Amino acid sequence: DVLLATPDVDANRLLALGYGAGGHIVLELAKTGTPFKAVAVVHPGLPEPDAQDWRDINSTILLCTGSEDPLCTPDQLLAFGHALQDAGVDWRVNIYGGAQHAFWARPTNSDGSPDEGLTHVQATVPGVGYHPKHTERAWRAVLDLFAEESK
Template sequence: MRLWTALAMMGLASVAQAEVKTQTINYQSGDGTQLVGYYAYDDAIKGQRPGVLVLHEWWGLNDYAKGRARALAALGYSAMAVDMYGKGKNTEHPKDAMTFMMAAMKNSTAAAQRFDAGLAQLKKQPQTDPAKIAAIGYCFGGGVVLDAARRGEPLVGVVSFHGMLATKIPATPGSIKTKILVEHGNDDTMVTPDSVVAFKSEMDNAGVDYKFVGIDGAKHGFSNPDADRLGKGKDAPNIAYDKAADQSSWADMQAFLKKVFG
């Protein structure tokens, strides 16, 4: 009994020592922008594991995006929240967020280079299996990962949460080589019903392996607990947190990642 007790205590101590580790990664994109990524992994896992990029909302690389990276790390992935604005800047003001987003998307080549720079950094981490990379994105970031898929980026899967569906680079047959999951709020006024119809038509015509989940009652930003606060006041967007939608979409993502990573 004493031996088993001692072994159990050793096991508990090992679990206690294992934790999600995080670090800031400074890097540069092909367009010369100085970027700041946030990397997370569970040090209890030995060797390489699949990697997941996290693309932030239009607010920028904030604590919410970083929290999602840590949550993915806790699930056993090598996760990096990438910076699409430069110098890790973020805001809580809608006008500033719009300015940041428009500036980032003004040059599609530069936007692609920033995504690619984050992807390269994630692949460089010793914990990452560079052959197994997926990307998830929220709001603005959802549009970013969908466009990455449209460009034929070497990803095994992408997930968009209340993401922008419209694009300047629509998919063509064979252009998308990855599986796609879209989690969309059916009460999202920032993504029109016409955009939903156009997106599904685009995917169908291009022969894409995708799943579109429409969540009744969910508005834009449904996955972010801060959405209720950020959706108040003058110039605030029509966003709201929905706990049930958050939980169901996260569960869908977990099942999707397990499938695409094999």
């Protein structure tokens, strides 16, 4: 409400992006009526896949995950996508082969400095791994969606 009340904010051109729990948050905002033109989520926490919950949204939704993500599996995304489809929502899924959860997050050492490897030293959940190629691909997919929907 604060954002929509801000001068110079065009409520007809809102876009949302969320990673992990942030993905769940922007999906919930869309479901409850925030007028996003597009929502992009990367390895999100997903709401229950109930088509009835999504009948009143007009957002285009992009769902992205890695094929090896144990927390946001391709099967979960497809089940959620089918609920969106049953609700008449424009949606798409990108599944990145070999990518794990949080594949976009560069690993750091225990002191917070960047690590050159692919494995997180202090992963907070299992199945986390950096994948530089898919990081770029997911970002490109988000930008493509936003460019398409902001016309």
